[in-house]
Amino acid sequence: MGYGNLVVSSSPHIRSEETVQRIMIDVIIALLPATAASVYFFGMRALAITLTGIIAAVAAEAAIQKIRNKPVTINDGSAVITGLLLALTLSPAMPLWMVAVGAVVAIGIGKQVYGGLGSNPFNPALVGRAFLVVTFPVHMTTWVSPVDGVTSATPLGLLKMEGIKTGYMELFIGNVGGSLGETSALLLILGGLYLLYRGIIDWRIPAFYLGTVAVMTMVLGGDPIFHLFSGGLMLGAFFMATDMVTTPVTKMGKIIFGVGAGILVVIIRLYGGYPEGVLFSILLMNTFTPIIEKYTRPKIYGEVKR
Amino acid sequence: MPMNLLTFKGGVHPPQNKHRTEGMPLNKAKVPGLIVIPLQQHIGAPCEPIVNVGEEVKLGQKIGEPKGFVSAPVHSSVSGKVAAIEKRVHPGGGMVMSVVIESDGLDTIDESIKPQGKLEDLTADQIKNIMRQAGLVGMGGATFPAQVKFSPPPDKKIDTIILNGAECEPYLTSDHRLMVEKSEDVVNGIKAMMKAVNVDKGYIAIEENKPDAIKAVTQAAKGEENIKVVTLRAKYPQGAEKQLIKACTGREVPSGGLPMDSGVIVNNVGTAAALACAIETGMPLVERIVTITGSGIKEPQNLLVRIGTPFADVIEQCGGLEENIGKIIQGGPMMGIAQYTIEVPVIKGTSGILILKEEDLGLTPELPCIKCGKCVDACPIGLMPTKLDGFASKGMRREAEEYNAVDCIECGSCSFVCPAKRPLVERIRLIKADILAERRKAKQA
Ligand code: SF4
Numbered sequence A: 001m002g003y004g005n006l007v008v009s010s011s012p013h014i015r016s017e018e019t020v021q022r023i024m025i026d027v028i029i030a031l032l033p034a035t036a037a038s039v040y041f042f043g044m045r046a047l048a049i050t051l052t053g054i055i056a057a058v059a060a061e062a063a064i065q066k067i068r069n070k071p072v073t074i075n076d077g078s079a080v081i082t083g084l085l086l087a088l089t090l091s092p093a094m095p096l097w098m099v100a101v102g103a104v105v106a107i108g109i110g111k112q113v114y115g116g117l118g119s120n121p122f123n124p125a126l127v128g129r130a131f132l133v134v135t136f137p138v139h140m141t142t143w144v145s146p147v148d149g150v151t152s153a154t155p156l157g158l159l160k161m162e163g164i165k166t167g168y169m170e171l172f173i174g175n176v177g178g179s180l181g182e183t184s185a186l187l188l189i190l191g192g193l194y195l196l197y198r199g200i201i202d203w204r205i206p207a208f209y210l211g212t213v214a215v216m217t218m219v220l221g222g223d224p225i226f227h228l229f230s231g232g233l234m235l236g237a238f239f240m241a242t243d244m245v246t247t248p249v250t251k252m253g254k255i256i257f258g259v260g261a262g263i264l265v266v267i268i269r270l271y272g273g274y275p276e277g278v279l280f281s282i283l284l285m286n287t288f289t290p291i292i293e294k295y296t297r298p299k300i301y302g303e304v305k306r
Numbered sequence B: 001m002p003m004n005l006l007t008f009k010g011g012v013h014p015p016q017n018k019h020r021t022e023g024m025p026l027n028k029a030k031v032p033g034l035i036v037i038p039l040q041q042h043i044g045a046p047c048e049p050i051v052n053v054g055e056e057v058k059l060g061q062k063i064g065e066p067k068g069f070v071s072a073p074v075h076s077s078v079s080g081k082v083a084a085i086e087k088r089v090h091p092g093g094g095m096v097m098s099v100v101i102e103s104d105g106l107d108t109i110d111e112s113i114k115p116q117g118k119l120e121d122l123t124a125d126q127i128k129n130i131m132r133q134a135g136l137v138g139m140g141g142a143t144f145p146a147q148v149k150f151s152p153p154p155d156k157k158i159d160t161i162i163l164n165g166a167e168c169e170p171y172l173t174s175d176h177r178l179m180v181e182k183s184e185d186v187v188n189g190i191k192a193m194m195k196a197v198n199v200d201k202g203y204i205a206i207e208e209n210k211p212d213a214i215k216a217v218t219q220a221a222k223g224e225e226n227i228k229v230v231t232l233r234a235k236y237p238q239g240a241e242k243q244l245i246k247a248c249t250g251r252e253v254p255s256g257g258l259p260m261d262s263g264v265i266v267n268n269v270g271t272a273a274a275l276a277c278a279i280e281t282g283m284p285l286v287e288r289i290v291t292i293t294g295s296g297i298k299e300p301q302n303l304l305v306r307i308g309t310p311f312a313d314v315i316e317q318c319g320g321l322e323e324n325i326g327k328i329i330q331g332g333p334m335m336g337i338a339q340y341t342i343e344v345p346v347i348k349g350t351s352g353i354l355i356l357k358e359e360d361l362g363l364t365p366e367l368p369c370i371k372c373g374k375c376v377d378a379c380p381i382g383l384m385p386t387k388l389d390g391f392a393s394k395g396m397r398r399e400a401e402e403y404n405a406v407d408c409i410e411c412g413s414c415s416f417v418c419p420a421k422r423p424l425v426e427r428i429r430l431i432k433a434d435i436l437a438e439r440r441k442a443k444q445a
């Protein structure tokens, strides 16, 4: 009667519709407004950098997987995100070949050496950026103003080096010097809210990350609003500190991660020699992820005290 | 209005898919010519056959005698002649000794079947004896012999009975219809159960998505001061024993323990109704409600089916199968068992026959874990399925044990939510079995 091909796999027999690919696509959608804004503020240069980052990341992923004789998984969308995120952290003045190098490093050293998606301890885009900061320090700290296109410092740099504070409204809208994606807090928050709404990210990391920065800056006599909306904090809080692979899976762990990263940002920004601390705050906390997970195991039902 | 919904931590919201059958009144299924009654339809020791090939049997006659304390007798669900006693495929998997009976179509009732008297006149021991004699088992699918639950060791003080009317498995509506149409039986059943262990606290717990059942049962329980009908949030696995106990009483069954360790006995509403029927008429468990549903069946229904009716006969009565059948499942989609043939019979634990088309199965290849944490949030026990999956894949038994693998209730919530489509519960089940086997060995040594 044609029952020959009944599937007899084990339960559950239904699966949710959520897939890795859907998650990645949602993240890309969430980044689009900020990406579009960077093109609006910085022109075609921004578009070229973004495309270079994405293409280089995807190509690197495919090439490495081919060479190592592994299935090519560029369809999952994760390499696109890595390339896009990296691009958004770069200066519009960055030479394109450097962007490509950063993307290749992000995928190669940040991800594939560990075995690919899911196995990397550090956020690949940040690994790429860290490499560029160390290798091309001048290019990584040369910013241009979106208003007149001439070299200018970032709001954080202005504050740190010259004690000049940029206005709140400019920070919020994004009309300031800085990397492609970190300028418009408004659009980054919008993207973050979309991810929260879609259940892709957990509110705990961004909330505790941003909250810690605000509270700590205030306690130390800084200006919390300025620090929240400047630099890569919003981009980091919603799109990098929430990277699933490199942050704790437990709820309590997410809180600790957020608080820890927040403390690090403030320390680096206020006391470090470097105006921005988001990059290293997240990379440093990534190293603690396994340990945080270990000590924040959820309480199990009916736990018997031993 | 939905205030005070009781629930638990974790869980998932699979699409319910109950709409096709939840409003359909119960129908009696046709009695087939050939009935196959497995001598084991419960957790515990199988029965010994007490009839011979060629012998005449009557409806309700005991044909299998339990061996051992944890066991339950089986009865003929028709009158007719024993055609064979042989191994047959069993919906629980494998081959099980079964009594095959050719029905004579007369349904002549066995002489032993007679009303057992009024509940007021029965003692606790008499009620427990009726449970045993009627072959009652947990009808939600667990099929644990009922009277064993009601015979706790003297040091376990039972103070609460919970009837499980959650029916949190998607698709299934058999308990739903039972509560709507036989609410009196459900209430009489819990009264008998409360009397059997002398407790004065009874809960009938129903998920919010069955307002008509809540209404009917509340109506039937009117005036019963000791019985509380409580509304649960519709969430899977709300009907799992431990989650139900937590929701109703706030208590947690200690890890590694049984419900009775927290003073509670949980039973399915179907078991309660079957007990009420066994007291009222003396008829043992020879019939049950089965939901036949899913995208792969032409006319879904809730049928009253004689135990031993092959799936094939039931399916035929529901208009037959659609094209491109992917899976035939006994029970619900979350915890049911996939079948490789429709020769298997309906048994005491068959709450549903779910037939899914190939395209519903969502069979996609497994991807690496992206550590999204969704499985951790979904686990109703508070386990970390992603970690356990890693340990199980690498055969790291010690670590899996450290991470409480044995506490897994195998609800499948983790596998359901996983965006990487990893077979989490499947692997956890295996390593759990490994750990338990090792513990048994250690005990014996
Ligand atoms: S680990 Fe076990 S108890 Fe937890 S969700 Fe998975 S199957 Fe259910």
Ligand code: SF4
Binding pocket: A249, B368, B369, B370, B371, B372, B373, B374, B375, B376, B385, B386, B389, B414, B417, B418, B419, B420, B421, B422, B424
């Ligand atoms: S749900 Fe799947 S992908 Fe997410 S953490 Fe669990 S195992 Fe990993």
